[in-house]
Amino acid sequence: MLTPYNLPQDMCMKSHFIFLTLICPGPKDPGKKIDIYLQPLIEEMEELWAIGTPTYDVSTDQMFVMKVAIIWTISDFHAYDMLSGWSTHDLMGCPICMEKSGANWLTFSGKLSYFDCHRKFLPPKH
Structure with missing residues (x-):
């Protein structure tokens, strides 16, 4: 799930502002092959970090280039192992x-x- 933190505090945790980014099909978790499922998201995140995207700021009535970053992930040890490669x-x-x-x-x-x-x-x- 992705949560945009550039919203007011009372809005950013509401369900209609949280984006589900990944559902892995099948009866088992993908293990180390999770990269296959994450690749499209990672590619888009890299582009949004390097180039950004034009965004309208309603408070200043101006456009600006918004960049994207992953601030943190929240995982159990099994998911931490899959995402980071750290042997848990x-x-x-x-x-x-x-x-x-x-x-x-x-x-x-x-x-x-x-x-x-x-x-x-x-x-x-x-």
Whole structure:
């Protein structure tokens, strides 16, 4: 979904100003092939960033060149992995914590466990 932030605050989060940009068909997510679906959007965003588009400003009664930028994305770790290429299923699965995540390899299964890692964000005697 794309949300234009050049609208007044009470308007920018209303559903008729939010644009659905991508629906991936099929029973499974596209995984690393999400680029195929995102390519048309990325190409248009690159053009709108580099060249811009003439836009009318009603408050000044003038035209100006509006440019477009992606300010942020909001994703779960699975989508973060697909969009950024960051491996979210390893010791450094969290891009903020990095090697300080507290994750441990389980001895007998060889799997990675993040059990009890969330507690480091709580007060010590919580």
